[in-house]
Amino acid sequence: MxxxxxxxxxxxxxxxxxxxxxxxxxxxxxxxxxxxxxxxxxxxxxxxxxxxxxxxxxxxxxxxxxxxxxxxxxxxxxxxxxxxxxxxQRDTVDEVDRQGFLRVAAATAATAVASPGSMLRLLDDTRAAPVPSRVGSVEIAQIRDAAQLFAKWDATYGGALVRDVVAAQLRIAQGYLNADCAPANRADLYLAVGSLAHTAAFMAFDACAHNDAEQMFGLARDCAKEVDAVHLHAKVLSSMTRHSIWIGKNTDGLGHVQEALALAPRLTATEQAMLHTAEARVRAKLGDVQAVLTAVGRADEQFANSSPANDPVWMRYYDPAQHAGDTGHALFDIAVKGSFTGEARDRLATAVQQHTDLAARSRTMSSIKLASLVMATGDPAEAHSIGSAALTRANALHSRRAAQDVQELRRYARRAGVNLTATPA
Missing domain, CATH: 1.10.260 (434 Repressor (Amino-terminal Domain))
Structure with a gap:
């Protein structure tokens, strides 16, 4: 409007x-x-x-x-x-609005950076949208497309600007689960709603809205389990592991990744690599150096056998740059204490170099971690250059996770006697 x-x-x-x-x-x-x-x-x-x-x-x-x-x-x-x-009259065009709702919403959200006001109008429209009494293939496709588009948008810009809209859409999509649906479409409906719930949960995680994130991750996992959507189930558990680590619930994180690894025989090599990387990250937080190295080795082994054509659509993000960055993050916690520092640094540097603009948040967070590692273990002058570039990248994002990583970087900088300022990368 x-x-x-x-x-x-x-x-x-x-x-x-x-x-x-x-x-x-x-x-x-x-x-x-x-x-x-x-x-x-x-x-x-x-x-x-x-x-x-x-x-x-x-x-x-x-x-x-x-x-x-x-x-x-x-x-x-x-x-x-x-x-x-x-x-x-209005009551005769509600069906038209409903059919186009998610498609229009997703397309509008993609332009939100250029037109923030469109987000507010979209949020009002979303809250007022009716929940249909019957759901078919059209609505399911719209939910699925919206989930994919918002996930892409989130990876590029961070989730802060659009999170409220996605959460409002998720509430509507969740209502679809109570509508009539043909048995042949039921699994696709749960898969679509679960995918949107995962996207919304990760946006909440990125915004550090942790209660929302836990509830939405729970919905995504329930949807996946309801119809035995094993690939979505594994992805959700991987994200739940990362979220648990972030909020200091490392034992919960270990439980999530162990539940996911039990699904490994039914997963692709890329998915197994993702899970072993998540295991390495939680093992590092628990201080088990040998288990970290074992998990990273297994992740590398699986990723060497990766075949993207066999992966579900949401795994397209897990390319060589993502693998390098995620394993670099896993090694970071042992590297700052003097173990395998060079390996962690090389992997993070590879991620920063190889990530494209479509993965701006991942590139930025790897850049911040690399700068923190160099601050802790390397040359202060080099650390200043890397850290300043990381700050410049972080300033372009709408991510509270990145902002918290910047705070950690500044703590390392103070210990190293480095005065950080954002400069062109």
Whole structure:
């Protein structure tokens, strides 16, 4: 729902005066309010049509099928008084809103950095959205797509800006579990809701909203167990292990990863590598150096046999850079005490070098850990250079976890007598 000034601009008024919905859609997505034009593909997804179809609508003759005009105007929230046709009463268009809800929400969230106000409008719309009495393949696909998009957005920018919206969507998606659903779709529904719950939980974790994170991780695990979704179950338990470590519940973390490792015979090599890395991290917190080295060795062995084509979609993040960073993090706690310092440093440096912008948070957190390690064990001048670059990266994120890691870095810097300031990386 765009503000009144959006519709009052000459850009939109000229398009609306043409009585051509294609021109209205084009004007909407290219409006100067947006920092950059919304792509045809994104808007086509909102409208549940193909990009090629939208291109023809924008450039061809004016569409005249009233049901389509009503649907598109409703999804874009064009004010009734500006239209050249009448919209039906609200209770007849709720189905249109419901069908497009998650798709529009996900696409809007992807532009939140450029337009923070859209997040507030989306949150209001999300809270008001109805829960359907019956759920089918369309709704399930929308939940699944939203989970994937938000996970990607979270990895790039951190979860703080969009977390409330995702949490609100999760409450709606959780309500879907109580709706009628064909038996053939039931497993897919639980898998989709579980995936969204995991994404929301990790965002809460990143924002240090730990009670929310624990509840959402619990929902994700319950969904996975309900339909024996072993791959999602393992991923959730891995994240729960990391969360338990972060909040100091190391024994709980060990329990989570041991539960996950019991699933190993049914998992891919990449997933097993992820789990052994999580085990190494919790063993390091418990001070068991030999167990850390054994777990890292097993992780390396499994990752050497990794075949991404066999992995579920949410494992695409676990590439060589992620493996290097996660094993480097696992070795960090023993490295700062003098054990295998060079190995930890090499792995963290590899992660910083190889991560792309799509994994900005992982790159930043590996950069901070590398700087802390050099502060503790290396040359202060080199530590200053690495630490300043890490601060610059951290300032671009919306991650309280990264902020807490920066606090740890500053403590190491004070001990090393280094005065840290953010400078261009």
């Amino acid at each position: 765009m503000p009144a000034e959006f519709w009052a601009s000459d850009h939109m008024r000229d398009a609306l005066a043409s009585w051509h919905m294609g021109r209205v859609i084009y004007a909407f997505r290219t409006h100067p309010t947006h920092k950059s034009p919304i792509t045809q593909l994104d808007v086509a997804n909102w409208l549940d049509i193909t990009q090629a179809t939208l291109s023809r609508i924008e450039t061809g003759d004016a569409p005249e099928i009233m049901s389509k005009l009503i649907r598109w105007a409703t999804i874009l929230r064009v004010p009734q008084e500006l239209l050249w046709f009448r919209l039906p």
